[in-house]
Amino acid sequence: MRRLIIADRLIDAVHAAPIAHGAVLIDGERILDCGRATDIGRPEGAELIDATGMTVMPGLIDAHVHLAYSGTPHKALFRSEHAEMSYPAVSLRAAAYARETLRHGFTAVRDMHAPGGTIIDLRDAIDAGHVEGPRIRACGRGLSVTGGHMDQPGWADHTSFRDLTHPCDGPDGFRRGVREEIKRGADFIKLNTNAAIHGRPDRFCRLEMAEDEIKAACDEAHEQGLKVASHTLGEQPLAATIVNGVDCVEHAHFTDDRIIELMVRQGTFLVPTLLVNERNFDFTPEAQGISQRHWEWLLASREAKWATLAKARAAGVRIGCGTDAGFMIPHGSMSWREIALLAEGGLTPLEAIMAATATNAELLDLDAGRLEKGRLADILIVAGNPLDDLSLLSDPANLRVIKGGRDIRP
Numbered sequence: 001m002r003r004l005i006i007a008d009r010l011i012d013a014v015h016a017a018p019i020a021h022g023a024v025l026i027d028g029e030r031i032l033d034c035g036r037a038t039d040i041g042r043p044e045g046a047e048l049i050d051a052t053g054m055t056v057m058p059g060l061i062d063a064h065v066h067l068a069y070s071g072t073p074h075k076a077l078f079r080s081e082h083a084e085m086s087y088p089a090v091s092l093r094a095a096a097y098a099r100e101t102l103r104h105g106f107t108a109v110r111d112m113h114a115p116g117g118t119i120i121d122l123r124d125a126i127d128a129g130h131v132e133g134p135r136i137r138a139c140g141r142g143l144s145v146t147g148g149h150m151d152q153p154g155w156a157d158h159t160s161f162r163d164l165t166h167p168c169d170g171p172d173g174f175r176r177g178v179r180e181e182i183k184r185g186a187d188f189i190k191l192n193t194n195a196a197i198h199g200r201p202d203r204f205c206r207l208e209m210a211e212d213e214i215k216a217a218c219d220e221a222h223e224q225g226l227k228v229a230s231h232t233l234g235e236q237p238l239a240a241t242i243v244n245g246v247d248c249v250e251h252a253h254f255t256d257d258r259i260i261e262l263m264v265r266q267g268t269f270l271v272p273t274l275l276v277n278e279r280n281f282d283f284t285p286e287a288q289g290i291s292q293r294h295w296e297w298l299l300a301s302r303e304a305k306w307a308t309l310a311k312a313r314a315a316g317v318r319i320g321c322g323t324d325a326g327f328m329i330p331h332g333s334m335s336w337r338e339i340a341l342l343a344e345g346g347l348t349p350l351e352a353i354m355a356a357t358a359t360n361a362e363l364l365d366l367d368a369g370r371l372e373k374g375r376l377a378d379i380l381i382v383a384g385n386p387l388d389d390l391s392l393l394s395d396p397a398n399l400r401v402i403k404g405g406r407d408i409r410p
């Protein structure tokens with residue numbers, strides 16, 4: 001079936017400016033044509049979607065979510081969920097979160113770690129049409145050294161979990177870990193190369209993985225055609241992460257000119273996750289159950305992330321848009337704020353939208369994110385002009401979401 005959208009303006013995420021009086025012609029699940037409405041005309045038999053007064057743009061993409069997590073801000077609740085929920089229960093709840101994310105205009109997400117690798121199964125269920133949700137790129141479980149950022153201690157010694165995290169040690173261990181996640185169905189590999197030190201006033205960041213472990217994991221993933229992303233904070237551990245082959249660094253708040261230059265030279269993506277850091281300040285340290293030292297570290301990160309964003313933009317680093325939804329952030333309803341924060345940090349509104357569409361699609365190896373002939377018809381129609389007011393993206397009542405050429409129930 002052919003459908004023709006005619007709107008006041010078209011943001012194709014290809015050109016550096018919106019096109020006035022634009023049109024998108026959809027054929028089945030793909031875009032058949034796109035451009036000025038006068039050039040496209042009225043192909044016979046196409047159903048007309050009249051978007052007068054509205055903007056047509058690519059569906060949004062969130063490059064950093066955890067659909068397996070609820071978004072609770074309290075560390076103790078976050079931990080107890082791991083002990084109380086079975087993996088099927090986690091998957092079923094994640095299906096509701098996925099639906100909520102899609103309803104808020106996000107037609108694709110990158111899932112950055114799930115206990116049991118459960119989000120791989122959700123991805124497949126969505127692709128098969130069993131449940132409705134965004135397209136998912138999933139890493140399965142993130143790889144971490146034993147006792148590292150994603151394999152945290154603190155459980156009683158009689159407690160054991162199966163497949164909650166994926167600890168690996170040594171270059172061979174990480175190679176095997178990569179192979180196991182790929183066997184499970186991962187679309188990319190998540191590492192935890194770098195973690196925070198909350199207990200030391202002189203240092204914030206520590207390299208958890210050895211450099212030969214990072215290199216072995218990246219070599220194996222690249223050999224099999226997958227990208228590698230890593231949780232990072234900054235400084236020398238971030239530099240070591242980039243040098244040893246990681247394609248996308250998450251958070252990465254603490255940088256200097258040399259690190260920014262490394263990102264440019266290596267073509268590394270940066271997903272600065274501004275929202276999750278800002279979100280900490282919606283709660284007191286007591287409400288989160290964290291130490292004073294941890295709070296000070298959050299304050300330092302808050303400062304540093306703006307400086308990094310400004311330097312990265314000026315240098316031409318590829319900046320993606322990811323919220324960390326599921327970790328302190330509910331799914332869907334606040335996600336638009338990451339785009340607004342990118343704009344607060346110095347990107348133009350169009351650049352911020354490009355980060356959440358074209359750049360994220362490149363990061364996810366997804367054939368969407370731009371309104372271009374041949375791409376998937378993942379489309380958002382917004383009442384009004386989001387370039388004047390990004391908060392228009394906050395309310396599903398302003399949005400008509402089309403995924404693969406089909407309307408999503410509001």
Ligand SMILES: [Zn+2]
Nearest residue numbers: 064112324327
């Ligand atoms: Zn995360």
